[in-house]
Amino acid sequence: MTSDIAIRTEELTKFYGDRRGIEGLDLEVRAGEVMGFLGPNGAGKTTTIRLLLDFLRPTGGRATVLGLDPRRDRATLHRRIGYLPGELSFPGRGRADELLRFFAGARGGVPWSQVTELADRLGLDVTRPVHAMSKGNRQKVGLVQAFMHRPALLVLDEPTSGLDPLVQQEFLAMVRDARTAGQTIFMSSHVLAEVQHVADRVAIVRDGRLAAVERVESLGRRAVRSVEIHFDDPVDAAEFRALPGVSDVVVSGPVLTCTVDGRLDPLIKAAARHRVVDLLSAEPDLEETFLSFYYHSEGAGDGARTGA
Numbered sequence: 001m002t003s004d005i006a007i008r009t010e011e012l013t014k015f016y017g018d019r020r021g022i023e024g025l026d027l028e029v030r031a032g033e034v035m036g037f038l039g040p041n042g043a044g045k046t047t048t049i050r051l052l053l054d055f056l057r058p059t060g061g062r063a064t065v066l067g068l069d070p071r072r073d074r075a076t077l078h079r080r081i082g083y084l085p086g087e088l089s090f091p092g093r094g095r096a097d098e099l100l101r102f103f104a105g106a107r108g109g110v111p112w113s114q115v116t117e118l119a120d121r122l123g124l125d126v127t128r129p130v131h132a133m134s135k136g137n138r139q140k141v142g143l144v145q146a147f148m149h150r151p152a153l154l155v156l157d158e159p160t161s162g163l164d165p166l167v168q169q170e171f172l173a174m175v176r177d178a179r180t181a182g183q184t185i186f187m188s189s190h191v192l193a194e195v196q197h198v199a200d201r202v203a204i205v206r207d208g209r210l211a212a213v214e215r216v217e218s219l220g221r222r223a224v225r226s227v228e229i230h231f232d233d234p235v236d237a238a239e240f241r242a243l244p245g246v247s248d249v250v251v252s253g254p255v256l257t258c259t260v261d262g263r264l265d266p267l268i269k270a271a272a273r274h275r276v277v278d279l280l281s282a283e284p285d286l287e288e289t290f291l292s293f294y295y296h297s298e299g300a301g302d303g304a305r306t307g308a
């Protein structure tokens with residue numbers, strides 16, 4: 001274990017009886033990066049996170065978190081990380097500030113200004129009793145307690161769940177700030193759009209297995225997009241059909257439409273042999289292209305593919 005790795009799992013496996021939670025997970029989260037942990041409901045995200053914190057014991061394999069063994073060094077680990085559980089339940093009928101003071105004490109003391117700064121950013125009224133709060137406001141309490149002590153590692157299970165869009169944006173800004181401060185963030189989601197603007201890499205799980213680890217920039221290049229090119233004069237469809245990644249070529253006089261899978265470069269170079277009047281490229285919908293590939297296509301999970 002070197003200090004540039006915040007989380008490492010090796011063959012990490014958890015079965016609930018004969019039901020698979022997660023199987024054979026090999027994953028590395030580098031210190032200082034934001035990693036999105038993506039997958040549809042039931043893919044194994046919460047199981048993995050609970051294994052990392054020793055809230056569950058693995059059936060096989062192992063995990064190392066901040067260089068520690070979650071089982072042996074549980075108390076130390078829990079002090080050093082910030083954790084947001086997927087299902088929040090706060091005991092008692094106290095006010096949010098009382099609860100947050102308790103968490104601050106449990107972390108060995110946190111300047112109260114750090115707590116109020118976070119609460120203000122999220123628009124949380126800490127004088128209100130937690131049990132009477134909406135799901136969204138309880139989620140804010142959960143986020144404040146996870147971030148309050150500026151931990152080296154944040155492990156967040158579906159952090160945006162229940163937050164309205166403006167608060168989601170503020171949360172993403174908090175993640176960016178944490179990254180700038182050198183903190184590591186591992187956050188689960190079942191929606192790519194939520195993590196794609198803050199994550200350096202995403203790990204994708206499907207049916208209890210790791211399907212891929214990708215740099216976020218490379219997701220765009222993988223996306224399929226539709227392109228329409230208007231030329232000065234009619235063009236011949238045959239010129240474009242054989243280009244790598246180009247399909248569904250239809251030419252109607254001087255207008256060509258097609259689908260491009262991957263880089264636009266071959267199409268652009270071919271088009272440049274003619275006089276181009278206009279080019280329209282529809283924004284790739286990553287959700288529907290990239291993720292649907294990993295979520296639904298048969299065999300996509302056979303052999304995890306890992307990107308740098």
Ligand SMILES: Nc1ncnc2c1ncn2[C@@H]1O[C@H](COP(=O)(O)OP(=O)(O)OP(=O)(O)O)[C@@H](O)[C@H]1O
Binds near residue numbers: 040044
């Ligand atoms: N306590 C449990 N007992 C039995 N099976 C469980 C238990 N917890 C999880 N599972 C099963 O393990 C698999 C992975 O669940 P997990 O909650 O880890 O997925 P997830 O990706 O976090 O999904 P979600 O976003 O819905 O929580 C699912 O098939 C789930 O039904």
